Amino acid sequence: MNGEFLIPIFLFGGTAWVLVVYFNNRHKERMAMIEKGVSASDLRGTPMREWLRANPLSSLKWGLLAMFVGIGLFVAEMLDHVFMMRDSVYFASTLIFGGIALVIFYWIANAKLKKEDSGS
Numbered sequence: 001m002n003g004e005f006l007i008p009i010f011l012f013g014g015t016a017w018v019l020v021v022y023f024n025n026r027h028k029e030r031m032a033m034i035e036k037g038v039s040a041s042d043l044r045g046t047p048m049r050e051w052l053r054a055n056p057l058s059s060l061k062w063g064l065l066a067m068f069v070g071i072g073l074f075v076a077e078m079l080d081h082v083f084m085m086r087d088s089v090y091f092a093s094t095l096i097f098g099g100i101a102l103v104i105f106y107w108i109a110n111a112k113l114k115k116e117d118s119g120s
Contacts, residue, residue: 057105057108057109057112060105060108060109061102061105061109064101064102064104064105065098065101065102065105067101068097068098068100068101068104069094069097069098069101071097072093072094072095072096072097072098073090073093073094075093075097076089076090076092076093076094077090079093
């Protein structure tokens with residue numbers, strides 16, 4: 001018995017502590033807003049729909065990243081299978097292909113922004 005009983009204690013205790021701190025801070029923030037005279041309707045957060053609508057290119061970015069990370073893992077599997085490479089090829093390939101995806105996204109977003117600026 002090497003202290004294995006501490007794992008669930010820390011797991012549940014840590015989760016409870018994070019929740020208590022979150023709700024306590026949220027309560028303090030709301031009380032401060034009420035004291036300053038902010039209306040109750042301003043206390044509501046931004047709906048998820050509005051947050052997602054703020055940047056339509058976000059879906060493109062995450063889609064490219066997920067697709068290229070998947071391609072990177074596939075390439076790593078092929079390299080490991082054919083050339084008997086070690087496990088480090090998975091990490092490296094994932095980072096390389098993820099970086100390529102973000103560079104492609106940058107090019108697409110930059111071209112779109114330039115097109116919108118010149119069209120306005």
